[in-house]
Amino acid sequence: MIAAQLTARFPNGMSSLAILLHIEHATGSYGAAGLVLAASSVGQAVAGPITSRWMGRWGMRRVLTLTLSVCVLAFLGLALLRLPLPGYMALGLVAGLSTPPIQSAVRTIYPKLVNAAHLTPLFSLDASLQEIIWIVAPVLITIVSTQLGTVTGLLLVAGVLVAGGAWFILSPEVGRVRIPRSRRGFGAVVLKPPVLLATVIGFLLIGSCAAVEVGVVRTFNEGGLSAGLVLAVFSVGSLVGGLASGTVPIGPWAMARRLVIVTVGLALTMVSLNVFWLGGTLIAAGVGIAPALAVLFAITSASVKFSETAEAFGWVGTGQLIGAAAGSAIAGFLIDGTGSPVGAYLTATLFAAAALVVSVAFVRAFPDLRGRDAAPIPDTEAVTLP
Numbered sequence: 001m002i003a004a005q006l007t008a009r010f011p012n013g014m015s016s017l018a019i020l021l022h023i024e025h026a027t028g029s030y031g032a033a034g035l036v037l038a039a040s041s042v043g044q045a046v047a048g049p050i051t052s053r054w055m056g057r058w059g060m061r062r063v064l065t066l067t068l069s070v071c072v073l074a075f076l077g078l079a080l081l082r083l084p085l086p087g088y089m090a091l092g093l094v095a096g097l098s099t100p101p102i103q104s105a106v107r108t109i110y111p112k113l114v115n116a117a118h119l120t121p122l123f124s125l126d127a128s129l130q131e132i133i134w135i136v137a138p139v140l141i142t143i144v145s146t147q148l149g150t151v152t153g154l155l156l157v158a159g160v161l162v163a164g165g166a167w168f169i170l171s172p173e174v175g176r177v178r179i180p181r182s183r184r185g186f187g188a189v190v191l192k193p194p195v196l197l198a199t200v201i202g203f204l205l206i207g208s209c210a211a212v213e214v215g216v217v218r219t220f221n222e223g224g225l226s227a228g229l230v231l232a233v234f235s236v237g238s239l240v241g242g243l244a245s246g247t248v249p250i251g252p253w254a255m256a257r258r259l260v261i262v263t264v265g266l267a268l269t270m271v272s273l274n275v276f277w278l279g280g281t282l283i284a285a286g287v288g289i290a291p292a293l294a295v296l297f298a299i300t301s302a303s304v305k306f307s308e309t310a311e312a313f314g315w316v317g318t319g320q321l322i323g324a325a326a327g328s329a330i331a332g333f334l335i336d337g338t339g340s341p342v343g344a345y346l347t348a349t350l351f352a353a354a355a356l357v358v359s360v361a362f363v364r365a366f367p368d369l370r371g372r373d374a375a376p377i378p379d380t381e382a383v384t385l386p
Contacts, residue, residue: 001113004171005106006129007164011157013137015040015095016210016328018157019078020217021142022150023088030218032085034332037210039089041325043096045318052104052314053186056179056307060105061169068165070098072158079154096321100165104313107297109177111306119301120369121247124294128242131290134235138213142228179310190315193365194303197358198296199319201255204355205292207323208266208348209234211331212282215344218335219273226275233279237265237286245291249370252363255295259356261288266349270342285352299367327351 016037023033047067054063074095078088107126114122145153168174189195213231220227241261248254265285269278296316304312327347334343359366 001106001109001171001173002126002129004164004168005102006133007160008100008102008168009130010133010137010164011161013133014141014153014157014160015075016213016324017138017141017217018145018150018153019092020214020328021145022078022154025150026082026088027085029336030214030332031336032088034214034329035085036088036092037332038325038329040092040096041210041321041328043093044099045096045321045325047097047099048101048104048318048321049187049190049311049314051101052310052317055101055105055108055310060174060177060179064100064102064105064165064169064174067098067100068161068169071095071100072161074098075154075158075161079151079158101310101314101317102165102168103317104310105174106168107301107313108179108306108310109173111301111309112177113173120250120294120298123297123301124242124245124247124291127290127293127297128239131235131239131242131286135232135239138231138235139228179307184308186311187315189304189308189312192303192312193362194299194367195312195315197362197365198300198316201259201292201319201355201358202296202316203319203323203326204351204358205259205262205289205323206320207327208262208351208355209289210324210327211344211348211351212266212269214328214331214335215269215341215348216278218341218344219278220275230275230279230282234282234286237283238289239286241287242290242294245294248291250295250298251368251370252366255292255359255366256356256363258288258292258295259352259359261285262292263349263352263356266345266352269345270349273341298369302367302369323351 019037019040020033023036024030027033051063051067074091077091078095110122111119141153141156144156190199212234216227216230220230262285265281268281268284271277300312300316301309331344331347334347335341
């Protein structure tokens with residue numbers, strides 16, 4: 001299950017860079033590329049909770065197959081059609097709206113695969129192993145796009161979408177797990193304090209990562225192997241941090257402690273744009289990324305009923321995607337305005353610092369998971385006696 005979902009989500013690590021490099025090459029503007037990325041991220045943000053909730057109504061396989069098909073067509077359009085900026089933005093939006101809700105699906109399946117005591121370590125393992133995507137994918141897509149062309153890069157994204165998506169959709173677990181229909185109105189779950197916190201902090205944390213990505217691409221002249229390697233070591237730090245923290249109990253202050261590491265590491269990136277300095281500081285910052293994401297997943301799962309899990313993770317994903325849109329767009333415009341990538345790293349630092357402030361200010365709203373599991377609340381209903 002882990003292997004299938006990692007493969008299905010592998011395009012997530014390639015698509016942003018592939019779009020960024022292709023649109024910048026086509027238009028000559030990082031601001032334009034940032035707008036297309038923002039359109040794609042906003043599309044995912046809007047669709048995430050909706051398509052996740054649909055899985056409880058029509059089943060996982062139907063929803064995943066439909067969204068996958070449309071998403072592949074959108075990427076083919078981005079690759080093969082020569083369009084003005086509004087046209088690229090429209091296709092980016094469609095690609096975002098139709099992104100398969102793999103993340104919501106698999107994190108809804110996890111509680112059915114392991115006993116409750118193993119769920120928090122599984123979330124930590126998942127957050128760590130997903131960094132393999134961010135280690136391998138940026139290097140791969142950078143090499144393909146710079147050596148074979150940006151059109152080939154986008155076609156590769158479409159091909160992996162088909163292969164990985166089919167593997168996940170055909171997995172037996174996807175067919176066996178049934179999500180009950182939620183009895184609450186659409187959007188009600190996001191008003192639960194832990195889910196709202198996870199959504200807001202995810203917005204800020206992923207916004208900082210998106211700004212880093214744009215900054216690194218600009219620092220090393222539209223990508224190049226150095227850009228892919230620096231982004232890869234950022235993810236290596238996250239992988240190491242996630243594996244090291246997998247069995248650490250999650251208390252109310254867990255998020256704040258992990259975000260301190262991210263904020264300090266990102267602040268140090270502005271000292272120098274030397275490849276070795278950037279690599280070292282991003283490894284340090286990355287150590288806090290996967291552990292922070294593991295906290296987000298655990299507090300979300302532990303705070304909702306099983307029937308609400310997919311939608312809750314959809315909202316958390318929405319926060320992250322809006323953050324990616326904001327981070328990439330702001331970083332892109334600052335680069336265009338100043339001619340320097342330092343503005344992107346400043347954006348990343350401020351986003352991370354804001355996440356740290358939120359986690360400290362609302363620490364009482366974090367559930368204390370020390371000594372308890374992160375399993376969803378069971379769905380119950382009244383029993384009618386004969």
